[in-house]
Amino acid sequence: MQIVLLSGGSGKRLWPLSNDVRSKQFLKIVRDERGGVESMVQRVYRQIMAAKLGAEITIATSITQVESIRNQLGDSVSIIVEPARRNTFPAIALASAYLFYEKKCSPDETVLVLPVDPYVDDGYFQTLRTLDEAVQADRADIILMGVQPTYPSEKYGYIIPEERGRLSRVLSFKEKPDTRTAQEFIARGGLWNCGVFAFRLSYLLEMIHTTTACSGYADVARQYTAFERTSFDYAVVEKARSVAVVPYRGEWKDLGTWNTLTEVMDAAPIGDVKLSEDCENTHVINELEIPVVVMGARNMVIAASPDGLLVADKVQSSYIKQYVENRDMRPMYEERAWGEYKVLDFAMSADGMKSLTKRKKIQRGKKIEYQSHKNRAEVITVISGKCIITINDRAHEAYAGDTYAIAEGIRHGLEAVTDTEVIEIQVGKELISDGTEPCEKGREIDI
Amino acid sequence: MQIVLLSGGSGKRLWPLSNDVRSKQFLKIVRDERGGVESMVQRVYRQIMAAKLGAEITIATSITQVESIRNQLGDSVSIIVEPARRNTFPAIALASAYLFYEKKCSPDETVLVLPVDPYVDDGYFQTLRTLDEAVQADRADIILMGVQPTYPSEKYGYIIPEERGRLSRVLSFKEKPDTRTAQEFIARGGLWNCGVFAFRLSYLLEMIHTTTACSGYADVARQYTAFERTSFDYAVVEKARSVAVVPYRGEWKDLGTWNTLTEVMDAAPIGDVKLSEDCENTHVINELEIPVVVMGARNMVIAASPDGLLVADKVQSSYIKQYVENRDMRPMYEERAWGEYKVLDFAMSADGMKSLTKRKKIQRGKKIEYQSHKNRAEVITVISGKCIITINDRAHEAYAGDTYAIAEGIRHGLEAVTDTEVIEIQVGKELISDGTEPCEKGREIDI
Numbered sequence: 001m002q003i004v005l006l007s008g009g010s011g012k013r014l015w016p017l018s019n020d021v022r023s024k025q026f027l028k029i030v031r032d033e034r035g036g037v038e039s040m041v042q043r044v045y046r047q048i049m050a051a052k053l054g055a056e057i058t059i060a061t062s063i064t065q066v067e068s069i070r071n072q073l074g075d076s077v078s079i080i081v082e083p084a085r086r087n088t089f090p091a092i093a094l095a096s097a098y099l100f101y102e103k104k105c106s107p108d109e110t111v112l113v114l115p116v117d118p119y120v121d122d123g124y125f126q127t128l129r130t131l132d133e134a135v136q137a138d139r140a141d142i143i144l145m146g147v148q149p150t151y152p153s154e155k156y157g158y159i160i161p162e163e164r165g166r167l168s169r170v171l172s173f174k175e176k177p178d179t180r181t182a183q184e185f186i187a188r189g190g191l192w193n194c195g196v197f198a199f200r201l202s203y204l205l206e207m208i209h210t211t212t213a214c215s216g217y218a219d220v221a222r223q224y225t226a227f228e229r230t231s232f233d234y235a236v237v238e239k240a241r242s243v244a245v246v247p248y249r250g251e252w253k254d255l256g257t258w259n260t261l262t263e264v265m266d267a268a269p270i271g272d273v274k275l276s277e278d279c280e281n282t283h284v285i286n287e288l289e290i291p292v293v294v295m296g297a298r299n300m301v302i303a304a305s306p307d308g309l310l311v312a313d314k315v316q317s318s319y320i321k322q323y324v325e326n327r328d329m330r331p332m333y334e335e336r337a338w339g340e341y342k343v344l345d346f347a348m349s350a351d352g353m354k355s356l357t358k359r360k361k362i363q364r365g366k367k368i369e370y371q372s373h374k375n376r377a378e379v380i381t382v383i384s385g386k387c388i389i390t391i392n393d394r395a396h397e398a399y400a401g402d403t404y405a406i407a408e409g410i411r412h413g414l415e416a417v418t419d420t421e422v423i424e425i426q427v428g429k430e431l432i433s434d435g436t437e438p439c440e441k442g443r444e445i446d447i
Numbered sequence: 448m449q450i451v452l453l454s455g456g457s458g459k460r461l462w463p464l465s466n467d468v469r470s471k472q473f474l475k476i477v478r479d480e481r482g483g484v485e486s487m488v489q490r491v492y493r494q495i496m497a498a499k500l501g502a503e504i505t506i507a508t509s510i511t512q513v514e515s516i517r518n519q520l521g522d523s524v525s526i527i528v529e530p531a532r533r534n535t536f537p538a539i540a541l542a543s544a545y546l547f548y549e550k551k552c553s554p555d556e557t558v559l560v561l562p563v564d565p566y567v568d569d570g571y572f573q574t575l576r577t578l579d580e581a582v583q584a585d586r587a588d589i590i591l592m593g594v595q596p597t598y599p600s601e602k603y604g605y606i607i608p609e610e611r612g613r614l615s616r617v618l619s620f621k622e623k624p625d626t627r628t629a630q631e632f633i634a635r636g637g638l639w640n641c642g643v644f645a646f647r648l649s650y651l652l653e654m655i656h657t658t659t660a661c662s663g664y665a666d667v668a669r670q671y672t673a674f675e676r677t678s679f680d681y682a683v684v685e686k687a688r689s690v691a692v693v694p695y696r697g698e699w700k701d702l703g704t705w706n707t708l709t710e711v712m713d714a715a716p717i718g719d720v721k722l723s724e725d726c727e728n729t730h731v732i733n734e735l736e737i738p739v740v741v742m743g744a745r746n747m748v749i750a751a752s753p754d755g756l757l758v759a760d761k762v763q764s765s766y767i768k769q770y771v772e773n774r775d776m777r778p779m780y781e782e783r784a785w786g787e788y789k790v791l792d793f794a795m796s797a798d799g800m801k802s803l804t805k806r807k808k809i810q811r812g813k814k815i816e817y818q819s820h821k822n823r824a825e826v827i828t829v830i831s832g833k834c835i836i837t838i839n840d841r842a843h844e845a846y847a848g849d850t851y852a853i854a855e856g857i858r859h860g861l862e863a864v865t866d867t868e869v870i871e872i873q874v875g876k877e878l879i880s881d882g883t884e885p886c887e888k889g890r891e892i893d894i
Contacts, residue, residue, distance in 0.1 A: 015740070274770045276763060289793075290753065290779070293462070293770045296760025300744075306737065309751060311758050313743025316723060323721045323740045332737065344791040345806050346736075347868060349831025353847040357804070357870050359792050379850045381826050381872045383804075384796025400800040401874040403826045405850040421794060423804050425828045425870050427848040 001053055001132050002109055002201070004095045006088060007041065007061035007069065007116040013257055015324040016308035017285065019331045024255065025117040026068045026335070029285055031266040040117040040255065042072055051125035053132075058103075059116065060095045071335040078103070083224040089235040090227035092197075094220050096204040101217040107202035110135040113232070115195045119264050123250035130246045131198040134167055140244035142237055143198040144170070146191025148249040152182035155254075157233070158190040159245050170243040173233070191247055197232060207236065258301045258310075258317040269294075271304075281314070287333070306332030306342055338366035338416075344423070356426045362387065362416040370413035376428025378406045385420030389413075448500055448579050449556055449648070451542045453535060454488065454508035454516065454563040460704050462771040463755035464732065466778045471702065472564040473515045473782065476732055478713040487564040487702065489519050498572035500579075505550075506563065507542045518782040525550070530671040536682040537674035539644075541667050543651040548664040554649035557582040560679070562642045566711050570697040577693045578645040581614055587691035589684055590645040591617070593638025595696040599629035602701075604640040604680070606692050611636045617690040620680070638694055644679060654683065705748045705757075705764040716741075718751075728761075734780070753779030753789055785813035785863075791870070803873045809834065809863040817860035823875025825853045832867030836860075 007025060014024045025040040032038040038046070048057060058078040059069055066079055080098045082091055092113055099105040110132045118124070127145060134143045146159045157175055161168035173193070174185060182190075212227075214220045228235065237243055255261045262283040269275060271286030276295040286292045287305040294302060301317055303310045312320065332343040345357040362368060362385075370390065380389065381403045389398045390413045391406065397417075398404070406412045408428070414420075454472060461471045472487040479485040485493070495504060505525040506516055513526055527545045529538055539560055546552040557579045565571070574592060581590045593606045604622055608615035620640070621632060629637075659674075661667045675682065684690055702708045709730040716722060718733030723742040733739045734752040741749060748764050750757045759767065779790040792804040809815060809832075817837065827836065828850045836845045837860045838853065844864075845851070853859045855875070861867075 016737075276759075276766070276770065278763065286756075288756075290463075291755040291771075292758070293755065293767065294758045295767065295770070296763030297747075297758060300758075302758055304756060308738040308740065309733075309735075309756060311739070311741045311744060311747075311749055312723075316725065316743030319723070320740065320742065323723065323742070324738075344804060345870065347806070347830050349847055349868070351831075351847075353831060355828075355830035355847070355870070357791060357806075359794070359804075377848045379826065379828050381802075381874070383794055383802035383872070383874060384798075384800060400796055400798075400802070401824045403850070403852045403872075405852075421796070423792065423802070423870075423872050425830070425850075427828070427830060 001055040001128075002099055002103075002105055002111045003048060003053075003055045003057045003128075004092065004099075004111060004113045005044070005057060005059045005116040006091055006113060006195075007059050007065055009062075009085060011256075012324045013318075013320060014261065014303075015320055016305040016310055017287070017303055019307050021064045021331050021334055022068065023065060024261075026065075026072060029261070029265060029270060030119070031264075037270060039072055040119065041069065044114075044116055044118070045073055045077070047120075047122060047125050051122065051128070053125065053128060055112070055128075056103075058095060058098065060091045067334070067336045070337040071340070083221055086224065086227055087229050088195075088232040089230045090224060092232050092236075093204065093208050093227065094217075094224065096201060097208065097214070097217045097220040099201055100205055105201055107200065107205060109201050110198055111201050111204065113195075113197045117255065118194065119251070119253040119255050120248075121250045124248055124252070127246060127248045128196075128198075130166065131196070134244060134246065135198050135200055139167060140169065140242040141199060141203055141240045142243045143167075144237070144243065144245045145194055145196035146245040146247050147194045147252045148247055149182075149186050149190065149192050152179045152186055153192070154179060154182060157193040158182070158185040159193050160185060160188055160190050161245050161247075164189045164247075167244055167246050170245050173238060191245060192252075193233070194248075194252060197237065204236075258303070258312065258320070259314045262301055262314060338368055339363045352429060353427060354429070354431050356431050358424045358426075359383075360422050360424055362414060362420045362422070364416050364419045366416055368414045370411060372409055372411045373426075373428075374408060375430045376426050377408055378412070379425040379427075380404045380406065380412075380414070381423045381425075383421050383423055386417040387420040387422075388415045388417060390415075448502040448575075449546050449550075449552055449558045450495060450500075450502040450504045450575075451539065451546075451558060451560045452491065452504060452506045452563040453538055453560060453642075454506050454512055456509075456532065458703075459771045460765075460767055461708065461750075462767060463752040463757055464734070464750055466754055468511045468778050468781055469515065470512060471708075473512075473519060476708070476712060476717060477566070478711075484717060486519055487566065488516065491561075491563055491565070492520055492524070494567075494569060494572050498569065498575070500572065500575060502559070502575075503550075505542060505545065507538045514781070514783045517784040518787070530668055533671065533674055534676045535642075535679040536677045537671060539679050539683075540651065540655050540674065541664075541671065543648060544655065544661070544664045544667040546648055547652055552648055554647065554652060556648050557645055558648050558651065560642075560644045564702065565641065566698070566700040566702050567695075568697045571695055571699070574693060574695045575643075575645075577613065578643070581691060581693065582645050582647055586614060587616070587689040588646060588650055588687045589690045590614075591684070591690065591692045592641055592643035592645075593692040593694050594641045594699045595694055596629075596633050596637065596639050599626045599633055600639070601626055601629060605629070605632040605637040606640050607632060607635055607637050608692050608694075611694075614691055614693050617692050620685060638692060639699075640680070641695075641699060644684065651683075705750070705759065705767070706761045709748055709761060730761075785815055786810045788871075799876060800874060801876070801878050803878050805871045805873075806830075807869050807871055809861065809867045809869070811863050811866045813863055815861045817858060819856055819858045820873075820875075821855060822877045823873050824855055825859070826872040826874075827851045827853065827859075827861070828870045828872075830868050830870055833864040834867040834869075835862045835864060837862075 017027045018024045028037045028039045131143045160171045162171045269284035272291045273284045274293045280298045282297040282300045284302045339361045341358045341360040347355045382398045465471045475484045475486045578590045607618045716731040719738045720731045721740045727745045729744040729747045731749045786808045788805045788807040795801045829845045
């Protein structure tokens with residue numbers, strides 16, 4: 001069984017915690033089993049492991065999320081990088097090509113495609129077994145999971161089954177209905193379409209071969225932008241000869257807004273927060289290193305990150321998009337494969353010189369790749385730990401208090417011997433499109 | 448006429464904007480005449496100047512406020528530094544000794560003592576003329592200003608006059624009463640004691656000479672800590688042979704809490720703030736460089752500074768003290784005579800090494816004094832402007848991108864040729880009691 005997790009786009013509906021590189025699935029705000037916090041990606045991954053499905057996991061995502069995934073899940077998952085942001089059909093086609101041509105999976109294997117961020121109970125993952133069995137028993141070309149609706153929602157598509165039960169042929173699909181129609185669908189046993197698909201790998205390979213001229217993973221990747229920007233539902237499910245659905249009757253939540261997210265958060269605030277006793281139904285997340293004091297707040301969500309501060313009535317928070325949409329801020333915090341960084345300061349002088357000051361935490365044993373920058377100088381000051389700083393091929397042991405000023409064009413890299421923190425100051429006319437060049441071919445670079 | 452402004456203690460009731468070095472009177476949050484914002488110190492100073500009283504101004508304060516006063520008012524006011532924090536009697540005695548022995552004022556001159564932070568209209572300063580005239584006409588030893596009460600407050604002391612009118616003998620003083628008693632006082636013409644005193648300089652000099660063995664400014668300063676910790680009201684006013692009061696019937700506000708402060712603030716938010724249209728009676732002050740978005744807030748005050756974030760119901764905000772009292776944070780922002788700095792980052796490593804990263808803005812023509820530090824190294828990186836950095840007596844012209852690593856014990860100073868910004872990283876075992884030594888005697892030092 002091959003599980004493909006679709007790790008979708010960034011969004012600003014959970015601003016200031018989510019940003020262009022930090023999608024909501026990476027926010028560590030869901031209470032984990034040991035009283036700590038974890039992200040949705042970590043939760044789903046942990047639940048899949050706990051379900052003991054014997055499945056292998058591949059995550060399909062964009063380049064901007066690779067470092068976050070590596071940071072949160074380590075090296076044990078396969079990642080395929082979508083060459084561009086397209087819809088779910090191209091993403092699943094690419095993943096299928098990867099599984100067959102690169103991972104050499106059998107065409108008979110079941111592929112289970114899931115979104116990476118549903119908030120569900122463990123029964124959801126046990127239900128995947130039923131989908132796998134149905135695929136292997138050839139009950140239909142495509143097997144879907146349908147979520148038992150809890151109210152007549154207008155936000156979701158509905159799957160109408162022929163009969164109620166553990167597995168049923170699908171009679172029809174219905175787009176987002178109005179409330180009255182939704183009530184009818186539910187009366188007929190309708191289920192929410194939650195984006196879970198199962199099929200034999202061979203089914204999708206045939207589809208690729210008949211609809212495109214691709215015949216290999218590299219081929220699909222190269223022609224990726226030519227793929228139709230269409231959903232898997234539209235391109236595959238609605239055109240399949242036979243589709244069946246397996247109902248899931250447990251908890252299922254789409255944590256797309258602050259309002260829904262706070263429903264699954266622990267009442268206890270996260271971070272350095274003091275709440276007065278008269279606060280009611282108020283969730284506070286503080287990712288900054290300065291304290292947040294909240295007094296007399298009711299039904300609010302308060303979130304502080306290096307990107308900004310949100311203070312919102314929970315219901316109003318659904319309309320956040322318009323307030324943050326046109327802000328063109330660079331991300332102030334990012335996870336990287338080597339650790340994480342936070343922007344401490346950004347400044348521009350009257351004569352056009354820009355500066356960016358970051359604190360970087362590099363995990364023990366990890367490296368910031370050897371690189372050089374055409375358009376900016378850097379000053380690196382170690383503030384804790386021990387590391388090796390290599391400059392123009394010469395390695396220097398560095399400790400707290402040591403500083404290296406690196407002029408434009410000079411090759412440099414850093415390897416953390418123990419957990420290391422540095423303050424890095426970039427100064428130059430142009431910091432973003434900065435002429436950074438990796439000094440060894442094919443390595444990722446740090447901008 | 449000599450005006451002595453008492454610039455009192457720090458407080459945390461306006462946290463996070465006020466802190467141990469930044470008292471509420473220095474917060475730039477009161478709308479000024481040109482649509483900008485100014486601090487209470489700046490407002491009172493501007494109002495005194497506009498009143499054309501022909502008065503000279505001396506500010507009595509503690510060492511921690513000197514740099515803020517210089518930064519906000521420039522060099523035109525005299526500052527006397529209280530050797531320790533005492534009550535108003537020692538502070539006024541020291542100021543009087545300064546005026547006579549150092550400033551060589553005539554003992555016949557009127558001294559007017561005012562708090563530095565009342566929010567009043569211009570009539571208040573015109574009323575000072577009446578106090579001066581009464582002193583010069585020997586109407587009483589001490590002339591007070593009494594504020595016409597607007598409600599039967601339990602927070603203020605009351606002055607009961609013999610008769611209603613422009614100037615009256617004082618019949619009695621009453622401590623903070625309950626509401627019913629306050630109503631009686633008001634019915635009898637009672638006025639609030641607002642801490643404004645006027646007297647002939649000679650009156651206080653005699654008092655100093657009869658109650659202490661001091662005979663000079665240095666003497667008073669040296670014996671300052673031996674002075675009784677008592678208020679001017681108790682030590683002088685209540686014991687005087689004759690006391691009179693001049694009523695002031697204009698606006699008078701004690702901006703001690705967020706709730707009262709927001710009453711005089713413009714509705715428009717300060718800083719990078721977006722308020723949704725459904726916010727009501729909500730004031731937002733953002734001193735950070737990241738955006739604040741507020742949605743659906745009612746009757747709230749939201750304040751963000753490098754010290755922390757407050758989100759509070761306005762009425763509840765009066766109880767803030769308990770939430771911030773035991774926090775022993777270093778100030779994250781300070782004004783200095785040469786400009787200002789902001790702490791960007793503070794970190795401590797496992798082996799006890801500490802680091803502190805600051806962004807400093809040094810005003811054109813200003814200097815950070817020549818100094819050395821026994822216990823810490825510093826790395827200074829210029830990010831904008833042009834300055835002269837002197838290291839071990841050698842001067843270097845420095846521009847954006849230039850870095851100087853300054854080891855422990857090395858003498859260094861900086862002079863801004865144009866407005867200059869630097870990132871300074873301090874690294875060492877001990878940063879606060881850091882063995883900083885000025886390299887020229889008697890100069891202030893920068894820690």
